[in-house]
Amino acid sequence: MTAATWGHHDDQSIHHNDQAKPPKQADKPGTANGDRSGKDFTRKGKREVIQENKDQNEGAPHCVDCDEPTNEPKKTVKGDKRDPKETNVDHIVDKANGGDGSPSNGAVRCFLCNITKPPKWPF
Numbered sequence: 001m002t003a004a005t006w007g008h009h010d011d012q013s014i015h016h017n018d019q020a021k022p023p024k025q026a027d028k029p030g031t032a033n034g035d036r037s038g039k040d041f042t043r044k045g046k047r048e049v050i051q052e053n054k055d056q057n058e059g060a061p062h063c064v065d066c067d068e069p070t071n072e073p074k075k076t077v078k079g080d081k082r083d084p085k086e087t088n089v090d091h092i093v094d095k096a097n098g099g100d101g102s103p104s105n106g107a108v109r110c111f112l113c114n115i116t117k118p119p120k121w122p123f
């Protein structure tokens with residue numbers, strides 16, 4: 001599970017660091033074209049992404065976009081509304097672009113941000 005480094009230009013100087021915190025999932029570059037390229041996460045993979053997020057947020061998962069705490073997914077019965085703050089594990093690099101279905105390409109988003117996120121690769 002090594003992060004691919006392919007001439008990726010990372011200008012750290014533009015990062016505004018108020019506090020010394022461990023890197024957040026929001027700063028993960030994601031990975032693509034690995035073993036699980038274009039695939040969904042395994043259940044184990046999802047658990048790892050959620051655990052990583054919890055470790056960064058004092059035990060409670062937080063959405064990488066809105067930074068709000070997210071809730072444990074519940075079993076939904078037909079007709080139930082989805083919880084907009086449900087914990088979703090999302091691909092950082094989209095599956096359509098070869099994004100990996102492995103924890104190195106996963107981040108926690110709430111359900112609402114997951115369905116409303118703008119396309120990241122507008123080509």
Ligand SMILES: [Zn+2]
Nearest residue numbers: 063066110113
């Ligand atoms: Zn959110």
